[in-house]
Amino acid sequence: MDTQSINFPNQRNRNVVLRFLHLYIISYVYLFIFTSQFSPLEGIYKNGVLWLCKNVFHQKQVEYIKMTGSGDTTLDYWVVIVNIGLAAVASLIILLADKKQRTFKDLHWFTVVVARYYVAMIMLSYGFAKLHNGQFPANSIGRLEEKVGDMSPMGIVWTMMGASTGYTFVSGLLETIGGLLLLFRRTKTFGALFSMTVMINVALLNFFYDVPVKIFSSHIVLFCVFIVIGDAIALYRFFVLHQPSQLRFQKRTSDKKWKRITLTGLKWLVVAFFILSSSSALFYTPPAVPMEGAYTVDKFIINNQEIPSNDSFGWKKLLISYPGRTNIILNNDSTKVFQSVLDTGKKTLMLRKIDQQDIYAYLHYNIQKDSIIFTGIKGSDSIKIKTIRKKKEDYPLNKRGFHWINEYPFNK
Known part of the structure; x- marks a missing residue:
């Protein structure tokens, strides 16, 4: 009798803790989905967190910086902290309000479905973006000219991925496969394990190469863990203990035919939406760049006087790598960026300083056998520039190609 009186409260406490943790994880999943970078509520929620930071936590330096390409801003970390706190509060409220002490199995099942579809959407969007010139396009002339150091x-x-179309394509294909597997109950566990393996590599790149998507990629890995955790015991028995095991398969059906048809139709509409919305990246074609190349200056003549290469006033290179933009590298290795208008019909190149209307230089170009000559005016001065053009295919990084046999490593 004494043993039962001692063990019963301990068992009850353990159950309460486990139910709280269960509700906490479920609550956090929804909070992240509804406030992450793909949610329409992201802006509203971040403004609310910003208000808390400034007025409650007295973090005056925190700002909502939009369109930076970074998902690891100070405010993003505060969003995670607030989500952790709100998930705990929501779980505690539900736990106190639940007089029947339910296990929330149906809620867990539905949350796994939501997490599956969310991760699938992310995997498909990133996967399709890698299949064709999306996330990692071929390296620009500016990137090829940049020193590794x-x-x-x-x-x-980005340079590594852009240098290999094949590797980038396979990376996107693996992400796409993981996303597709997650869309179906029979393959959800395999899809979660597959996607988790792929995303761990992505997260490691983000962490150790300082790519500012650490928070988001880490959460996608954790979501995969959440999806697969229900089958953890079965997987352990099969892979570690080498015992016969079976994954759980919860087939949710309705006794009414119209409900089954409706649910099936909704599922396929969602699948079609994910695929169509993500596949737009497959049809992206980078804009053509006329006269693209790196133009190394052989002679720089101003007012009929040649400028020596050690004079910082002279030009060292012209880089034409993007439509409407030209970079000029001076002899002292400083770079000036210009808005440019290149007319291949008239064979002219006009340069303007960024956000200015005055013409910096107006040049005509003449393509010769081994060089390209630019002549024209720069301000009130006449200039003539003899250059050697280097195209993308002239760089060893691009022209090496694939070799089955290598007697010696090509490692310049």
């Missing part, structure tokens, strides 16, 4: 760690990743 001057690149950011993130720039190294």
Whole structure:
């Protein structure tokens, strides 16, 4: 009798803790989905968190910086902290209000479905973006001219991916496969394990190459863990204990035919929406760049006087790598960026300083056998520039190609 009186409260406490943790995880899943970068509520929620930061937590330096390309801003970390707190509060309220002490199995099942579809959407969108010139396009002339030591760690990743269309395509294909597997109950566990494996590599790149998507990629990995956790015991028995095991398969059907048809129709509408909305990246074609290349200056003549290469006033290179933009590298290695208008019919190149209307230089170009000559005016001065053009295919990074046999490693 004494043993029962001692063990019963302990068992009850353990049940309460487990139910709280269960509700906490479920609450956090919904909070993240409704406030992440793909949610229409993101802006409203971030403004609310910003208000809390400034007026409750007295974090005056926190700002809502939009369109930076970073998902790891100070405010993003505060969003995670607030989500952690709100998930705990929501779980506690539900736990106190639940007099029947339910296990919330149906809520868990539905949350797994929501998490599956959310991760599938992310995997498909990123996967399709890698299949064709989306997330990692071919390296620009500016990137090819950049010194490795001057690149950011993130720039190294983008250069590596942009240098290999095949590797980028396979990476996108794996993400797409993971997303498709998650859309169906029979393959959800395999899809979660598959996607988790792929996304762990992505998260590691984000962490160790300082790519500012650490929060988001980590959460996608954790979502995959959440999806697969219900089958953890079965997987452990099969892979570790080598015992016969079976994954759970919860087939939710209705006794009414119209409900079954409606649910099936809704599912396929969602699947079609995910695929169609993500596949737009497959049809993206980068704009053509007329006269694209790096133009190394052989001679720089101003007012009929040649400027020596050690004079910082002279030009070292012209880089035409994007439509409407030209970079000029001076002899002192400083770079000036200009708005440009290139007319291939008239063979002219007009340069303006950014956000200015005055013409910086107006040049005619003449293509010769081994060089391209630019002549024209720069301000009140006449200039003539003899250059050697280097195209994308002239760089060793691009022209090496694939080789089955290598007697020696090509590692310049």
